Amino acid sequence: MQPKKYIMGLFRNEDQVVSAVHALEHSPYKIQRVNTPFPSHKILDALKLKKSNVGYFTLAGGIFGFFAGFGLAIFCATKWNLIVSGKPVISLIPFFIVGFEFTIMFAVFGNILGLLALGGLPSFKGLKYYDPRCSADHFGILASCVAEQEDGLKSFFQTQGGEVRVFD
Amino acid sequence: MSALTFAKIDQTVLDTLHPAKRSYWILVALLLLGVLAGAACWGYQILVGIGVGGQNNPVAWGTYLINFVFWVGIAHSGTLISAILHLFRAGWRNPIARAAETMTVFAVCIAGLFPFIHLGRVWQVYYMLPYPNQRYLWPNFLSPLMFDVVAISTYLTVSTLFWYTGLLPDLAAVRDKAQGVRKKIFTYLSLGWTGQHDQWRHYTRGYLFFAALATPLVISVHSVVSWDFALGIVPGWHTTIFAPYFVAGAIHSGLAMVLTLMIPMRKVFGYEKIITMDVLENVAKTIVFTGLIVGFAYGTEYFIAWYSHNIVELESFRWRAVGDYRFGFYIMVICNTLIPLLFLIRKIRRTVVLLFGISILVNIGMWYERFVIIVGGVAHGFSPHAWGLYAPTVIEYGIMFGSFCLFFFLFLLFAKHLPSISMTEMKETLEKGEAHAT
Structure with a gap:
């Protein structure tokens, strides 16, 4: 050749x-x-x-982050052995905030990963x-x-x- | 005046990276001294105890928290400019986006220091981390303070990555003009970026997602900061208006800081053709808008206190205007809502000296806003027997001074070692015919 x-x-x-x-x-x-x-x-x-398929990485990161954030808050709450009055152990509204922040953070991680992987960086x-x-x-x-x-x-x-x- | 070209953009920006004059290093050294003074104050507090600060019952939250909220606020306009205005395709944001993003990163870093300082026993910060321990203690995610930990960490991570991603093509441009060790450093920093079509294809898409993710984040972060207060049943704090009020205030102060930083930088680096008067004018117009929102929030607080017939709220807001901290209240109202209205006059918003002066006044006003809210709330709560006053100590002033020195120190280092204007975005703007070439 x-x-x-x-x-x-x-x-x-x-x-x-x-x-x-x-x-x-x-x-x-x-x-x-x-x-x-x-x-x-x-x-x-x-x-x-x-x-570009970067969006799929972002989406995957976001979905993972949402469950990771919610999961972490729920896990920590259930680890407490001291139950305070009649409050629910798993409180969805405050835990949503943790879930939201983690969604953004992991979506950005996914985005960066996609950008590097698909863009062939660093090379x-x-x-x-x-x-x-x-x-x-x-x-x-x-x-x-x-x-x-x-x-x-x-x-x-x-x-x-x-x-x-x-x-x- | 000659028209802007790609080569001129590169030359203007890359010229700023040439070895600095002695005056620059003197200024850097002075700021470093200020940083060290602040660090010494913090060291003294660690050694002696949190009691060296003025925070005590009933005012347990003082300058540390004021500065925390102030710096988080300053951080917000960077994301507004780089993300929100990017989504709105506002071409005028391009010349100032890089410096504003950098300001965001440094301001969040400094804001993040204050909860550590406020902890007193800073070495026990790891209590906030979720890990198995023999005390059976886990972070309580019902607490707004834990929301804050998550929100600020996310904001710092995202804004740093956003900043670095935006910087990547410019780092490659610096690499291509550099020689020797400098070339090697920039080659690694730019990750081998060549601007090939496939890189741009993924980059533009990824950058758009970045902006789309940063936009709700910026709104959520200052909302979360506001809930540190609003979720407490303290008169003057416990209100649903706090989230939008804080977000608007954050952007207001951040835009003022953009002017405070851009105006000297524009003069020193000869950026007049890139950061044109129109760009500064647009920032001033946005300040009028955010100032009106903030003013509306101040008015609404009073209206709701009156409308609620709640005597505690009524007393709290009466005291805010005529009580011991009334000077802070008047500084806040005058500097944040009345003085920015001067920007309605075209001549004022196109006069650099006045833009600079007003931007500083807004910064002062926004610092006092946090003073009035944070200190005023707890100093004059429900029970008259628990009312009390607070004054910062020398140690607190020292730490605050150190934080300002750290901010300007970092910004000065950035301005001389990395491209302070996005050459890539400027070229894109020029190609689209949106740049003000003459």
């Missing part, structure tokens, strides 16, 4: 990236990723990505094919091709108005 070449097209304009992404769909080259300095909804739409491998200008004022499209298509991909990016960077 021929070794792959990784080439990045660097653009200064969001719209140029969108048009390059559309053009790449009908080309023999493969988009690896698009690096942007901020979340560009135009670009994300052009890439036709599915909705320093991505920095191998990365241009530091992409966190400043450039948008980078990283595409791959076989060695003999290298010139074609370079000129493709140039035609789209981008600057070319070849990674070894």
